[in-house]
Amino acid sequence: PAAAAVQPPRQFKLDPQSELRVEVLPDATLRVRLVSGTAEIFGTELPPEGWLTIPPRSKIAIFTWHGATVELDGVSESEYTSDETPMVIYVNTHAILDARRARARAAQGGDLEASQGPRVIVVGPTDSGKSTLCKMLLSWAAKLGWKPTYVDLDIGQGSITIPGCISATPIEKPIDIVDGIPLEMPLAYFYGHPNPSINPDVYKALMRELAQTLETQFSGNAESRAAGMVINTMGWVEGLGYELLLNAIEIFKANVVLVLGQEKLWKMLKDAVQSKPNIDVVKLHKSEGVVLRNSKYRQKTRSFRIKEYFYGIANDLAPHSNVVNFSDVSVFRIGSGHQAPRSALPIGAEPVADPTRLVAVNISTDMVHTVLAVSYAKEPDGIISSNVAGFIHVTDVDIQRKKLTYIAPCPGDLPSRLLIASSLTWYEQA
Numbered sequence: 001p002a003a004a005a006v007q008p009p010r011q012f013k014l015d016p017q018s019e020l021r022v023e024v025l026p027d028a029t030l031r032v033r034l035v036s037g038t039a040e041i042f043g044t045e046l047p048p049e050g051w052l053t054i055p056p057r058s059k060i061a062i063f064t065w066h067g068a069t070v071e072l073d074g075v076s077e078s079e080y081t082s083d084e085t086p087m088v089i090y091v092n093t094h095a096i097l098d099a100r101r102a103r104a105r106a107a108q109g110g111d112l113e114a115s116q117g118p119r120v121i122v123v124g125p126t127d128s129g130k131s132t133l134c135k136m137l138l139s140w141a142a143k144l145g146w147k148p149t150y151v152d153l154d155i156g157q158g159s160i161t162i163p164g165c166i167s168a169t170p171i172e173k174p175i176d177i178v179d180g181i182p183l184e185m186p187l188a189y190f191y192g193h194p195n196p197s198i199n200p201d202v203y204k205a206l207m208r209e210l211a212q213t214l215e216t217q218f219s220g221n222a223e224s225r226a227a228g229m230v231i232n233t234m235g236w237v238e239g240l241g242y243e244l245l246l247n248a249i250e251i252f253k254a255n256v257v258l259v260l261g262q263e264k265l266w267k268m269l270k271d272a273v274q275s276k277p278n279i280d281v282v283k284l285h286k287s288e289g290v291v292l293r294n295s296k297y298r299q300k301t302r303s304f305r306i307k308e309y310f311y312g313i314a315n316d317l318a319p320h321s322n323v324v325n326f327s328d329v330s331v332f333r334i335g336s337g338h339q340a341p342r343s344a345l346p347i348g349a350e351p352v353a354d355p356t357r358l359v360a361v362n363i364s365t366d367m368v369h370t371v372l373a374v375s376y377a378k379e380p381d382g383i384i385s386s387n388v389a390g391f392i393h394v395t396d397v398d399i400q401r402k403k404l405t406y407i408a409p410c411p412g413d414l415p416s417r418l419l420i421a422s423s424l425t426w427y428e429q430a
């Protein structure tokens, strides 16, 4: 494409409760500055002074409650203001959750049920603004001093770690506009594919592991317990996708279901949980500002997420390249995806379909460009129930010399020799 035309710095005067929607190009920088008033990006306030550099490809809304003037500098793909936003409904939802947190805190020391803050699950079709609403609810809560836990079940995009993972992390302060979700201590379980239909039983098993670990953490931490969870989900809301949403509500004991932008889904979920009186299913409008993304674009963002893990959001990290002997590591796949043929079994044995079975994988050149997770498990048997320490990207496999070359975000030896294979790939030229 031709180089974008130069755009001089420009100011926008925003009326109360309106927003400036901006799409940043993939290869140009855009800076934003608050000139007067107050404004926020997805729940995090703009600093009163100084320029913020918005990462490439971001699609943001700079919203003001009381009016503001903001300035943009650099080239953008699009920018326009709108005074039609669902922000009042969103902030009211936040206020209700906040009251529940306060109630939970007041009940501390009493019964476990009462001291549990809201467990919010945000559902809706693709591009309904789920991740964005999660960010706002988390940042508004953190601004008031709560430390809610963010749980991301969206293996297609993966806002906490990389795609193919389900993960959770405490949010202790409003989410940084530039750096995003903090990465210091995510609890991540590796599924290894961007789509749950490849092995839904593994997806469910990992949800259960994550939920159980959080449950244990909450039982020893009244503060996180009262702050509750905000759970982001996949945009797949039909068939198996719908079934997995019901599973998630049950597994994480969600008590507030926020349904974005789809009447039908709201009705279905309401009917499905009506026998459980303590679950509120709430319908919320989606924002017209949410940018639609097609599957090619999604595939690309997946790739960029993987790249970001190794190279940093601003391309400011240098990953470390390392070599291991085949004999130094063991690679497994969780769930074979297909059953062993009868002919491969001992005579008389029946094939058992265990979808969460662990399968040892031979290292081959097929692994080049794929991502492997490094498990915290001590023994292969523990892989499915263990979270992962991090990820490596295979850059070369030398069959003759039996050596595997990879990049990792940190130098030094791998924290474990047990690796989990995946179908996630990333190519240098992506």
Ligand code: ATP
Binding pocket: 021, 022, 058, 059, 060, 061, 124, 125, 126, 127, 128, 129, 130, 131, 132, 133, 154, 157, 233, 234, 235, 287, 288, 289, 290, 291, 292
């Ligand atoms: P998916 O199901 O694919 O994960 P989603 O429902 O989580 O999608 P979001 O990721 O929240 O949708 O939103 C899609 C894109 O739209 C994001 O890039 C987000 O930053 C952008 N966006 C959301 N709300 C607005 C807004 N009001 N103005 C401009 N951009 C917005």
